[in-house]
Each structure stands twice: as structure tokens, then as C-alpha cells.
Amino acid sequence: xxxxxxxxxxxxxxxxxxxLPCNHSTISGxxxxxxxxxxxxxxxxxxxxxxxxxxxxxxxxxxxxxxxxSSTLILPHATLRDTAVYYCIVYIxxxxxxxxxxxxxxxxxxxx
Amino acid sequence: DTGVSQDPxxxxxxxxxxxxxxxxxxxxxxxxxxxxxxxxxxxxxLTYFQNEAQLEKSRLLSDRFSAERPKGSFxxxxxxxxxxxxxxxxxxxxxxxxxxxxxxxxxxxxTVT
Numbered sequence: 001x002x003x004x005x006x007x008x009x010x011x012x013x014x015x016x017x018x019x020l021p022c023n024h025s026t027i028s029g030x031x032x033x034x035x036x037x038x039x040x041x042x043x044x045x046x047x048x049x050x051x052x053x054x055x056x057x058x059x060x061x062x063x064x065x066x067x068x069x070s071s072t073l074i075l076p077h078a079t080l081r082d083t084a085v086y087y088c089i090v091y092i093x094x095x096x097x098x099x100x101x102x103x104x105x106x107x108x109x110x111x112x
Numbered sequence: 113d114t115g116v117s118q119d120p121x122x123x124x125x126x127x128x129x130x131x132x133x134x135x136x137x138x139x140x141x142x143x144x145x146x147x148x149x150x151x152x153x154x155x156x157x158l159t160y161f162q163n164e165a166q167l168e169k170s171r172l173l174s175d176r177f178s179a180e181r182p183k184g185s186f187x188x189x190x191x192x193x194x195x196x197x198x199x200x201x202x203x204x205x206x207x208x209x210x211x212x213x214x215x216x217x218x219x220x221x222x223t224v225t
Contacts, residue, residue, distance in 0.1 A: 034212075041218075042216075042218060042219075043116070043203050043205070043216025043217050043218055043219055044155065044203075044205075044214075044216050045216065046212075046213040046214065046215075049212060085154075087154055098160065098168070099145070099157035099160060099168060099170075100145075100147075100155070100157065100214065101157065102154025102155045102156070103154055104152070104153060104154055105154055
């Protein structure tokens with residue numbers, strides 16, 4: 001699986017959009033971009049995934065650049081409950097049902 | 113559906129003792145995964161099962177570690193002769209074969225003194 005690079009930490013004001021970047025310059029054509037988050041003392045939680053088109057669900061939006069070498073997770077109206085570590089994972093399948101390779105992620109802190 | 117559950121949530125043991133953790137997946141999920149997470153790091157894959165078959169094991173899973181999933185339902189992870197380096201959060205997750213999401217449990221935090 002391709003390696004990902006994320007900033008170590010970010011702050012965002014409550015109510016504003018949180019934009020979390022991820023670089024995956026070695027991604028191959030059949031690899032998907034997945035995002036999980038981990039709130040303190042809990043297990044990771046799936047957020048969203050995509051191949052090349054932008055995706056949106058009830059939690060977030062995923063913007064993937066045309067060359068697929070980077071992506072951005074957008075939390076449109078961040079709340080205090082969004083404070084967590086966010087992991088960007090590049091994965092070979094549309095079915096995330098094999099091993100996941102987590103990096104160290106981005107620690108997002110929502111500021112009241 | 114109550115989600116993935118793990119027991120115990122916390123375990124303190126002395127070096128050299130054996131410990132066993134249990135994971136109960138979401139009932140209709142045929143895939144079950146174990147991960148280990150140390151402080152400040154993301155989870156690291158240990159092993160996963162499809163039904164009762166163990167399909168892959170990480171190099172992290174030394175011969176002191178063994179995992180089972182009898183009858184393809186709950187799973188146990190045993191660590192023999194624990195070492196201080198085994199101190200970590202042990203996470204279990206489950207999914208179905210055609211699902212893109214892994215559902216994680218709350219984890220078992222192991223402290224080896």
C-alpha cells in the first residue's frame with residue numbers, strides 16, 4: 001500500500017470548516033483513499049473513502065486531486081466532538097476488509 | 113446490534129504472566145481483525161480471520177502471541193510470558209466480506225509491570 005503523509009497536528013475554530021490534507025504521491029491507479037478517525041480512548045471510526053471522484057456523506061467530504069497524489073478531508077462545520085486523530089490510509093480495495101496500515105495521523109483540535 | 117465488544121477493558125499483569133483477551137464482533141460479520149496500538153502511534157495490524165480461518169498474521173505476532181476464533185464467532189488473543197514491551201492497547205475490529213468499513217471495538221489496555 002502507498003505511504004501517506006499528514007501534518008502532525010492542526011487546530012480549527014468551532015463552527016468553521018476543518019480541512020485536513022493528505023499526501024499520497026505514490027498512489028497507484030487502483031488504490032483507494034480511506035479516512036478514519038480516533039477519538040480519545042475509543043477505537044478508530046470509519047469516515048469516508050474514494051477512488052478519484054469527490055465523495056460526500058453525512059460526516060464529511062473527500063476531495064481528491066485530479067492526479068490523485070493528494071486529498072483533503074473536509075468537516076464542514078466542526079464541533080468539539082470532532083477533536084480526534086484523523087488517519088488517511090491508501091488501500092488497494094473498495095472493500096476495506098483486509099489489513100489497514102495506519103500512520104501517525106493528524107491530531108485535530110477544535111477550539112471553542 | 114451493540115457493536116464490537118472487548119473484554120476486559122483494562123488489564124494489569126506482571127511480567128511473565130499469561131493474559132487472554134476476548135473480542136465479540138458484530139453478529140453477522142465474518143471477518144475479524146486484531147490490531148495493537150502504542151502511545152502516540154496509529155494501530156498496527158496483527159492478524160485477521162475470515163470465519164474461523166486465520167488468513168494473515170503480521171511479523172509483529174511473535175510466537176508468544178496466539179489468536180483463535182472457534183466457530184467463527186468470538187475471538188481470543190493470548191499473550192504468553194508477557195513482557196513490558198507488550199504494554200499497549202489491543203483493538204479488535206470486524207466487517208463483512210463485502211463491506212468497506214471496519215468496525216472497531218473500544219480496545220483492551222494492557223499494562224505489564
